[in-house]
Each structure stands twice: as structure tokens, then as C-alpha cells.
Amino acid sequence: MTAHLPILPVILPLIAAALCLLLPWARAAWLLAGATTWAVFALAAALIHRVLDQGSLVYALGGWPAPWGIEYRVDALNALVLLVVTGIGAVVMLYARRSVEREVPRSRIPLFYVAYLLALAGLLGITLTGDAFNLFVFLEISSLASYILIAQGPDRRSLTAAFRYLVMGTIGATFILMGVGFLYMVTGTLNLYDLAARLDGVEANRTVRAGFAFLTVGLSLKLALFPLHLWLPNAYAFAPNVVSAFLAATATKVALYALVRFLFTVFGAQDVFQNVPLGTVFLALALAAVFSGSFVAIFQDELKRMLAYSSVAQIGYMVLGLSFASVTGLTATVVHLFNHALMKGALFLAVGCLAYRIGATRMEAIAGLGHRMPWTFGAFAVAGVSLIGLPPTAGFISKWYLVSGALELGWWPVAVLILLASLLALVYIGRVLEAAYFRKPSVAEELQAEAPVALLAPTWLLAGANLYFGLDTRLSAGVAGEAARALLGGPG
Amino acid sequence: MIEPVALLALAVAVPLLASGIILGTDRWPRVRDTLVVSGAVALLGVAWALFLAFRDGARPRLELTEPLPGLALALELEALGVLLTLVAGTLYAVTAVYAVGYMRANGEPRQGPFHAWFALALAATMGIALSANLFALFLFYEVLTLATWPLVAHHGDEKARKGGRTYLTVLLTSSVGLFLFALIWTWQAAGTLAFTPGGILAGQVEGLSLALLLALYLFGVGKAAVMPVHRWLPAAMVAPTPVSALLHAVAVVKAGVFTLLKIVVYIFGAEWLLSQPSASWGVYVAAFTVVAASVVALRQDDLKRRLAYSTVSQLGYVVMAALVLVPISLVGAALHIAAHAVGKITLFFAAGAIHTAAHKTRVSELGGIGWRMPWTLGAFAVASLSLVGVPPTVGFLSKWYMLLGAWEAALWTVLAVLTVSTLLNTAYFLPIVHAAFFRKEGPVHGEAPHHGEAPAMVVAPLVLTAALTVVLFLFPGLPLTLARAMAGMTS
Incomplete structure (x- = not known):
């Protein structure tokens, strides 16, 4: 069983998906999805423990050895990404039951x-393969x-999004x-590590360059790098709240992981950056x-779009962090991913609590709600402070590595820009908190109560x-x- | 007897726990208010025990976690930290009584969260006082900013929101944009951020870089309110008076000058700064702040705003004395932290008492009020004298040391500034006292024409702190010993 550890996180959800299709009851489908996610989370924890203990794990799918068969390889990087994706999934699943029942028609819940x-x-597959x-x-x-998932949003605009x-x-x-x-044409292999080895021997010809360019642009689109980000705001804004939280925290991260993998493992930092x-x-x-x-976020009146x-x-x-191509810079990237x-x-979960109670996520609607929904806005405040990057939160750790990385290279204007940009986050988070805590509530909202515990517990x-990860960074920054x-030590 | 290490943890944990308990007992105001006061008294006990441990030679160190490699969140007992712990602990105990009385008498809304944030701010202040390195200090510094924002914007009207916005923006912009930058720079240059006697930057950063780094710290530690980063202080005066009293006469601003003093002594190293001509400009920026803020204070009719600008000017003294850099001047700077805290909190308490009893906030309305509220205005007079620097008040002592320092360093500008600003202090404080006792009461408008003193819970604290200014003049041994230990002068 433990020998198959690297493949199980992919297999389990796939089987569960098929089983879930057979379930007619919403509650049972949720239970299955939730149990699966938690099981996968446990597997991810076991995997990262193993990897940190014994080094990379290699698994040959179906017993076919590497260059011919599909190989799964787990190292510190993808074990961490795996942990993030499954961990977020596990928390979101706790939250999902009430939230999804509110936003998705009952008959469609099993399919959801x-x-x-x-x-x-899919996300775990990308991470592990x-x-x-x-x-x-x-x-x-x-x-x-x-x-x-996005198309299930309660607003019809979710369809166009x-x-x-x-x-x-x-x-x-x-x-x-x-x-x-293109890469296959040049090297005749699809295995990432084999590709890395063979590309080393190949003179950088136009085909390799073109393959490199296609991969970079394609992955940049998936991870929503400016200016290829235009799909993202509407998709997150109109999706069901659970989906916004899940995708925002995982999908772009996994795409980023894939980019890091191609740039550093396959092509190698030397090739890419020099x-x-x-x-x-x-x-x-x-x-x-x-x-x-950040600028556009400041002018959004709808919280989900702002986020x-x-x-x-x-x-x-x-x-x-990637662009620094240094250990500190790359650490900053991975820490910030986490x-x-x-x-x-x-x-997103806090905004989901809000939507659950008042059915709206616009700035006007939240005036004075901080005192009526102290837990919801408390969570928003803590996560917001983290987003701005102030201690003692996780965001500060990211910022520290990023600024250190810039200063290490002597790029102090970049360091200044990073710090300036966090002040823009202060503006848009501060706007929300100010409205929630220091504005008089409108009369219509007089009787609002706090969101149910089933939503608040996962949010908190x-x-x-x-x-926690602002103070104890052994897992986040240590592994990163x-x-x-x-990654910078050379391919493979 | 509790272990000194445990005391370090308690200094932060007691107010932190108190904060949670206050919030939890919000439903029973009597229980809650009792807990507010007992939490503060417990903290004072811890602060006192820390001082006793320090006097007995204990130098405990407590490492909580290490969020970044080599940068631990650690607490350590050190002379200047003990001084701030004592000042903040003592004045918090007094303020807690005052705050409960004030909030009740004025029927303020949301008292539970108010007291809870208050206690949290104290936890952060204790953290700042006891930090073993600049990294831990920065962490608590930012927590203090965030914990005091709800206090500043407490009233929730347009004015309070605007004040709160200025407060948060100025403090966070300076700390994230400049202070943090300087912090990382220092870390990369010196490879450590531990507070070390003699500093860690000697020989590492010099010349123009040193001037730049000093500027980053001087303007980055916004809580020290060196012009032009002082705007948040008058803006924060929209807060209820107990907040202005404790946070803007004691905790927040003192955290600012304390941080700068620590940086000068333990990061740069006073001797290293003294040997670098490129760092000599700082003292003039502080000197400008002292004079300019006093001039602005002269023209404020709003009592709290006048006090706010007076604070800016008095903080300038501390920064200026710190940057004179000779040991005797550093003693003056440390001493002035205590002296100004005791004096200014009395003045703010008095302003709050006048607001509670007479609903007056303007200097021009105070004619004849001294005869209605003799205790309050008497205390106001004593505290004013202390801030001007007249014996027998503690303000005289700190000014004396600053003058000695400026003389020793042969900085004639500083001597001149100290003299001129003493005159200015007199010019903006004494007219208030004069009007209160020797001028006719103006025509009465609004309610409560026949008011007397404010409630006893409001008046007793301010009389106590006024008495403290005299007591500290007569028995300056305690703060003086700590200040001398910090400056490396063995007595």
C-alpha cells in the first residue's frame, strides 16, 4: 500500500467521482467528496513526511519503467503543493455543505x-506527474x-464568465x-526528467525555443499572469463561493507549480535566465x-471581484520571485504560493459567510456589519492583514523573503516597489474593514445575525x-x- | 517567587488574556470593568517584579519561535525595556480606572471591545519593551498600530473615520515603506538584528549609506512623530480621551521614541554614529520638530490638539537628545520618556475630566473653570510646569540632563533650541492655567452650567499622576539607574 502512495491522491478522487455520479442524494455526495478529500489530505501529509525524511519518491505507473511508462515523482516542491491543494480542499469541503445547498439547486448538487x-x-495529477x-x-x-464548477454560480453571468x-x-x-x-519532436521523450537530461545535450535550436515559448505562454495564461489574466476576475466573482475559495487558493497555484517545474527542472535556470x-x-x-x-482592486465595489x-x-x-532566479527569490515564490x-x-470563505447571511457582497451592504458578524469580519481582518503582509501573519514571511531576494541582488528599486505595493493592499482591505466597523448600518440590516458555525469554523x-504560519514557518518556508x-541545484 | 523567564512571558500574556476575558464578559458590565482594572493591576505587579528581577541582576531571555532563519521572536530583559515596562504598567493601572470611569460617565457605546483593544495594545507595548531584537520589536510595533486603530476610530462618525484613516495610513506607510526596508537592509549588512551593546553596524555601514539608513529609521519609526511623519498624532485625537491619554501620551508615542533610542544605542551604536559625520544631520531634524511643533501648538484652540502638538514637540526632545549621542544626553532621553509620560497623561486626563464635567473642549472656553474644578486644574498646572521643566517636577531633571549632554557635545544649536522651546512651552501652557484661575467665566451656553468636578474615578487618577511628577523629582533613583545602565554609565 505505502509503495503506491504517490499515485493514490490521484486515483482516489477519480474513483470517488465515478461513485458520486451514482449517488442521488445531495448529502451523501457531499459526504463522499468530503471524506475523499480528507483521505487525500492525510495521504499528502504522509507523503510530505516521507519525502522530507527519505528524499524524492519515484513511482512507475503500471510497473513500466521511466522513459517508456509514466513516472510519478514526488520531491519537496510538489509534496508541498500537494499539501496546499488537499488542505484547502479539506477545509473548503467542511464549509461546502451549507454553502452549496444555498447556492446550487438540490438536484444538481451530486453533479457539482x-x-x-x-x-x-486533475490538480493533484498535475502536481504529482x-x-x-x-x-x-x-x-x-x-x-x-x-x-x-464556475458555471454553477447563482448569478446567470456565471455562464458567460x-x-x-x-x-x-x-x-x-x-x-x-x-x-x-515540439519538445517531443526534438528529444523523443515525454518524461520531464528524461527531457531535462536530453535537452542538455541538444543545441538550442528553433524548435526547442518555440516549444519553450509555447509552454511559457500557455502556462502563464493558466496561472493568470498579467496581461493574460482577463478570464480570472469574472470567473472568481460569479462562481459559487465555495468554488471561488477553492480555485483561487489552488488552481493558479498548480499552474504556477507546472511553470516552475518546466522552467527549472526541464529547461534549467541557466538556459532560461541567461x-x-x-x-x-x-x-x-x-x-x-x-x-x-492592486489598483483595480481598490476601485471594486464588489468584494469577490476585489479579491x-x-x-x-x-x-x-x-x-x-521567479524572476530573481535565486534561491531566496524562488523560496519567496513557493512560500507565497503556500x-x-x-x-x-x-x-473568500469569509465573503461566503457574508453572502450566506445577507445575500450580497457589495460594499454598501456591509456597512456596520462588523459588530453584528464579529467572527466573519474578524476572520476577514486577520486574513486581510496577512494579505497586506504585516507581522505576525503568514503574508509578512512572504514579503520578507521577496524583499530580501530583491536586496540580495542589489535591486533596491524593486524592493521599494514591493513595499509600496503592499500599501495598495492596505487601501483595499482597509476600505472594507472601515465600512464594516466604523460605518453606521443601514436600517434594513438591523436584524442580521452571525453566520452559522458550520461556515465560521472552516473560515477560522x-x-x-x-x-500560525506567520510564527512557525518550518513547514512553509523550511520546505520552500x-x-x-x-531546483537551482541543477536538473533532476 | 516566579521565575524571571516566566515573568517575561507574563508581561505579554497577562494583557493578552485580559483582552480575551474582557470581551467574553462583555455581557456583565460590572464584572467586565472589575476585570479591566484587576488585569491592569496584575500587569503592574508583573512590571514591578520584572524590575526587581533586573535589579537583582537577572537577565532572562525567552525564545518563542523562529519565524525566519536567524530571526527569533525573543524577549529579553534590558534596562531601557524595564523602564518602559514600568512606565506603561504604572500608567495603565491608573488609566484603567480612569477609562472605566470616563466611558461610564460619557455613556460611550461598545465598551467591551474598547477595553479589549486597549488591553491588546498594552500587550503589544510590553512586547516592544521586552523585545530581544529589532525583528521582534517590529512585529509588536505593527500589532500595536493595528490594535489601536479601532480605538482611534471608536466613535464611528465621519470625523473618527477620517482620523483613523490618517492614523493607519501614516503609521503603516512609514513602517512598511521605510522601517521594514531599513530592517532588511540592516539584516543583510550585519547578519543579525539582536540588540547588542555598542551596536551591530559599526564598520558595516558608513558614509552616505549610513545617512540614508538613519533617515529610513528616523522617518520610518512613525510613532516617534518626527516631522513630517507627525500627522497621525493630531489626527488620532478624535479618539475618546482615555485613548489619547494612554496611547498618545504613553504607549504608542513612547513605543516610537523607545524604538529610536534602542536603534541608536543597540543597533547603530552611539559611538559609531558619533564617529560618522554623515549621521550628524539627524539632530537638526529633531530640533526643527521641537520648535516647529511648539509654534503650531501655540495656535491651537482645541485643547486636545494643543496637547497633541505639544506631544510632537516633546517627542522631538527625546529624539534630539538621543541623537546628541553622548552618554549623558542618552540618559536625558531615557529619563524624558518617563517624565513626559507622567506629565502628559495628567494633562490628557484633565482635558477628559473637563470634557466630562463641563463639555468644553476649547482653550478659549476655559475662563474661570479652575474654581469649579480645583483638583483637575491644579493637577493640570503641576503637569504643565513639569513639561516646561520647572523644579520641583521631574521635567526639570530630564531637561537638565539634556542640557548637560548638549553642552558636552558642544552642540550650540541644541542648547539654543532647548532654551527657545522652554519659552514656547511656557507660552502655550501657562495661558491655560492663567485663564482657568484668573479670568472670568464666559457666558454659559448649552447644558450643565453649574458643574463641579468630574466623577471621583476620573479625578483621582489625574491627581495621582500629577503627584507622581513631584515624587519622581524627589526620588529619581529608579528611572535614573535604569537610564544610566542603558547608556552604559555605571553609577
Whole structure:
């Protein structure tokens, strides 16, 4: 059983998805999806424990050895991503029952959980696989499932949002497929580690360059790097609250992981950042993402849209860390991947509590609610402080590594810009808190009460994690540092 | 007897726990208010026990966690920290009584959360006082900013929101934009952020870089209110008076100057700064703040605003004395932290008592009020004298040390500034006292024309703190010993 540990996180949700399809009752479907997610979370914990203990795990699918068969390889980096995705999934599932019953018609709930399980399986597949084509397949599985999930939003605009995401997502996936194809043409292999070894021997010809370009652009689209982020705000704003929280905290992170894997493991930092000026390109785009995303977020009157634009900015931070191409920079990227999942998950769940109680998530609607829903806004405040990057929260740790990375290279203007940008987050988070706590409530909301405990408990679980990982960073920064050193230590 | 290490933890944990309990007992106001006061008294006990442990030579160190490699969240007992712990602990105990009385007498809304945030702010202040390194200090510094925001914006009207916004924006912009930047720079240059006698930057940062780093700290520690980063202080005066009293005469602003003093002594190292001509400009910025803020204070009719600008000016003294850099001047700076705290809190208490009893907030309305509220205005007069620097009040002592320091360093500008600003202090304080006792009462408008003193719970604390200014003049041994220990002068 333990020998099959690397494949189980993918297999379990896939089987559960099929089983879930047979279940006619909403409650049973939720129970199955929830139990599966928790089981996978436990597996992820076991895996990361193993990897940190014994080093990378290699698993040959179906017993076929590496260059021919599909290989799964777990190292510190993807074990951490796996933990983030399953952990967020597990918390979101606790929250899902009440929230989904409110937002999705009862008859469609089992199908909703089928789509969720497929999305989960897809995301975990991308994370674990060591095979380029397999990665593409799982990318498609997770993408198709997320289009369905987004389209379940209570507002009809969720349909157009999902369709837009579908169009953009398909373009991205096609690019990725073409990139993989080009690399296959040159090297004759699809295994990521085999590719890395063979590309070393190949002179950088146009085919490799084109494959590299297709892959980078395709993955940038999936991870919503400015200016390829246009699908994201509407998709997150109109999706059901559970889906917004889950996807915001996981989907773009997994795409980012795939990008890191291709850039550092397959092509190698040397090739990417010295022979091609990708560092400069990413630096410029990341800063543009940080500032444009934050600026636009300031002017949003709908909380979910605001958070979505903030995500664009936060993705910018992660890519910024990449562009440093240093151990500290890469650590910052991975730490922020971890921490941002916590903060954005908590924020979307808090907004979900709000939507559950008052049915609206607009700025006017929240005036004075801070005193009526102290727990909801308390969680929002904690996660918001983390998003701004103030101690003692997880966000501060990200910011510390990012600024240190910039200063280490002597890029102090970049360090200044990073700090300036966190003040923009202060503006949009501060606006919400000010309205919630220091504005007089409108009369209509006189009788509002706090959200149910079933929603608050998971929200606070993530909010509390923001505080915990601001003080104890052995898991987040410790593993991220190890992953970063491994990635820059050379391919494989 | 409790272990000194446990005392370190208790200094932060007691107010933290009190904060939670206060919130939990919000439904029973009597129980809650009793707990507010007993929590404060317990904290004073801890602060006193810490001082006794320090006097006996204990230097406990407590490491909680290490969020970043090499940067621990650690607490350590150190002379200046003991001084701030004692000042904040003593004045919090007094303020807790005052705050309960004030909030009740004025029928303020949401008293539970108010007292809870108050206690949380104290926990952060204790953390700042006892931090073993600049990293831990920064962490508590930011918590203090966030915990005091709800107190500043407590009233929830447009004015309070605006004040709160300015407060938060200025403090966070300066701390994240400049202070944090300087912190990371220092970390990269020195490889440590531990508070070390003699500093950690000697030989690491010099010349123009040193000037820049000093500027980042000087303006980044916004709580020290060095012009032009002082805007948050008058803006924060929209808060209920107990907040202005404790947080803006004691905890927040003292945390600011305390931080700068710590940075000068334990990060830069006073001797290293003294040897670098590029760092000599700082003292003039502080000197400008002292004079300019006094001039602005002269023209304020709103009593609390006048006190706020007076605070800006008095904080300038501490920063200026710290940047004079000779040991005797550092003693003056540390001493002035205590002296100004005791004096200014009395003045704010008095302003609050006048507001409670007479509903007056303007200096021009105070004619003849001294005869109606003799205790309050008497205390006001004593505290004013202390801030001007007249014996027999403790303000005289701190000013004396600052003058000695400026003389020793041969900084004539500083000597001149100290003289001029003493005149200015006299010019904005004494007219208030004069009007209160020697001018006719103006025409009465509004309610409560025949008011007397404010409730005893409001008046007793301010009489006590006024008495303290005299007591500290007569028995300055305690703060003086701590200040000398910090400056490295063995007595």
C-alpha cells in the first residue's frame, strides 16, 4: 500500500467521482467528496513526511519503467503543493455543505461534487506527474471540471464568465500541448526528467525555443499572469463561493507549480535566465500585475471581484520571485504560493459567510456589519492583514523573503516597489474593514445575525493558519527553501 | 517567587488574556470593568517584579519561535525595556480606572471591545519593551498600530473615520515603506538584528549609506512623530480621551521614541554614529520638530490638539537628545520618556475630566473653570510646569540632563533650541492655567452650567499622576539607574 502512495491522491478522487455520479442524494455526495478529500489530505501529509525524511519518491505507473511508462515523482516542491491543494480542499469541503445547498439547486448538487472531485483529481495529477503529456491531460481534466464548477454560480453571468474562461483556458491548453509536442519532436521523450537530461545535450535550436515559448505562454495564461489574466476576475466573482475559495487558493497555484517545474527542472535556470531574457520579461510583467491588479482592486465595489483582482496582484508577487532566479527569490515564490492559498482561501470563505447571511457582497451592504458578524469580519481582518503582509501573519514571511531576494541582488528599486505595493493592499482591505466597523448600518440590516458555525469554523481554521504560519514557518518556508535549493541545484 | 523567564512571558500574556476575558464578559458590565482594572493591576505587579528581577541582576531571555532563519521572536530583559515596562504598567493601572470611569460617565457605546483593544495594545507595548531584537520589536510595533486603530476610530462618525484613516495610513506607510526596508537592509549588512551593546553596524555601514539608513529609521519609526511623519498624532485625537491619554501620551508615542533610542544605542551604536559625520544631520531634524511643533501648538484652540502638538514637540526632545549621542544626553532621553509620560497623561486626563464635567473642549472656553474644578486644574498646572521643566517636577531633571549632554557635545544649536522651546512651552501652557484661575467665566451656553468636578474615578487618577511628577523629582533613583545602565554609565 505505502509503495503506491504517490499515485493514490490521484486515483482516489477519480474513483470517488465515478461513485458520486451514482449517488442521488445531495448529502451523501457531499459526504463522499468530503471524506475523499480528507483521505487525500492525510495521504499528502504522509507523503510530505516521507519525502522530507527519505528524499524524492519515484513511482512507475503500471510497473513500466521511466522513459517508456509514466513516472510519478514526488520531491519537496510538489509534496508541498500537494499539501496546499488537499488542505484547502479539506477545509473548503467542511464549509461546502451549507454553502452549496444555498447556492446550487438540490438536484444538481451530486453533479457539482462530481465536478469538484474531477477538478481535485486533475490538480493533484498535475502536481504529482513526472510526464509532460500526462500533465497536459490532467490540466484538461481540471480545467473542464472548473468550467462546470464556475458555471454553477447563482448569478446567470456565471455562464458567460465560465465560457470566457473556457475559451482562454483552451487556448492556453493548446499552447501547452504544442509546446510539449515540439519538445517531443526534438528529444523523443515525454518524461520531464528524461527531457531535462536530453535537452542538455541538444543545441538550442528553433524548435526547442518555440516549444519553450509555447509552454511559457500557455502556462502563464493558466496561472493568470498579467496581461493574460482577463478570464480570472469574472470567473472568481460569479462562481459559487465555495468554488471561488477553492480555485483561487489552488488552481493558479498548480499552474504556477507546472511553470516552475518546466522552467527549472526541464529547461534549467541557466538556459532560461541567461540565454533567454525571461527574467527581465517576468520582472516587468510581474510588477505590472502587482500594480495594475492592486489598483483595480481598490476601485471594486464588489468584494469577490476585489479579491479576484487582488489575486492577479498576488500572482504577480509569485512570478516576481521567479524572476530573481535565486534561491531566496524562488523560496519567496513557493512560500507565497503556500501563504497566499491560506489568505485568499480565508478571505473568500469569509465573503461566503457574508453572502450566506445577507445575500450580497457589495460594499454598501456591509456597512456596520462588523459588530453584528464579529467572527466573519474578524476572520476577514486577520486574513486581510496577512494579505497586506504585516507581522505576525503568514503574508509578512512572504514579503520578507521577496524583499530580501530583491536586496540580495542589489535591486533596491524593486524592493521599494514591493513595499509600496503592499500599501495598495492596505487601501483595499482597509476600505472594507472601515465600512464594516466604523460605518453606521443601514436600517434594513438591523436584524442580521452571525453566520452559522458550520461556515465560521472552516473560515477560522484558515484565518488561524495565517497567524500560525506567520510564527512557525518550518513547514512553509523550511520546505520552500529546500525545494528552491533543489531546483537551482541543477536538473533532476 | 516566579521565575524571571516566566515573568517575561507574563508581561505579554497577562494583557493578552485580559483582552480575551474582557470581551467574553462583555455581557456583565460590572464584572467586565472589575476585570479591566484587576488585569491592569496584575500587569503592574508583573512590571514591578520584572524590575526587581533586573535589579537583582537577572537577565532572562525567552525564545518563542523562529519565524525566519536567524530571526527569533525573543524577549529579553534590558534596562531601557524595564523602564518602559514600568512606565506603561504604572500608567495603565491608573488609566484603567480612569477609562472605566470616563466611558461610564460619557455613556460611550461598545465598551467591551474598547477595553479589549486597549488591553491588546498594552500587550503589544510590553512586547516592544521586552523585545530581544529589532525583528521582534517590529512585529509588536505593527500589532500595536493595528490594535489601536479601532480605538482611534471608536466613535464611528465621519470625523473618527477620517482620523483613523490618517492614523493607519501614516503609521503603516512609514513602517512598511521605510522601517521594514531599513530592517532588511540592516539584516543583510550585519547578519543579525539582536540588540547588542555598542551596536551591530559599526564598520558595516558608513558614509552616505549610513545617512540614508538613519533617515529610513528616523522617518520610518512613525510613532516617534518626527516631522513630517507627525500627522497621525493630531489626527488620532478624535479618539475618546482615555485613548489619547494612554496611547498618545504613553504607549504608542513612547513605543516610537523607545524604538529610536534602542536603534541608536543597540543597533547603530552611539559611538559609531558619533564617529560618522554623515549621521550628524539627524539632530537638526529633531530640533526643527521641537520648535516647529511648539509654534503650531501655540495656535491651537482645541485643547486636545494643543496637547497633541505639544506631544510632537516633546517627542522631538527625546529624539534630539538621543541623537546628541553622548552618554549623558542618552540618559536625558531615557529619563524624558518617563517624565513626559507622567506629565502628559495628567494633562490628557484633565482635558477628559473637563470634557466630562463641563463639555468644553476649547482653550478659549476655559475662563474661570479652575474654581469649579480645583483638583483637575491644579493637577493640570503641576503637569504643565513639569513639561516646561520647572523644579520641583521631574521635567526639570530630564531637561537638565539634556542640557548637560548638549553642552558636552558642544552642540550650540541644541542648547539654543532647548532654551527657545522652554519659552514656547511656557507660552502655550501657562495661558491655560492663567485663564482657568484668573479670568472670568464666559457666558454659559448649552447644558450643565453649574458643574463641579468630574466623577471621583476620573479625578483621582489625574491627581495621582500629577503627584507622581513631584515624587519622581524627589526620588529619581529608579528611572535614573535604569537610564544610566542603558547608556552604559555605571553609577
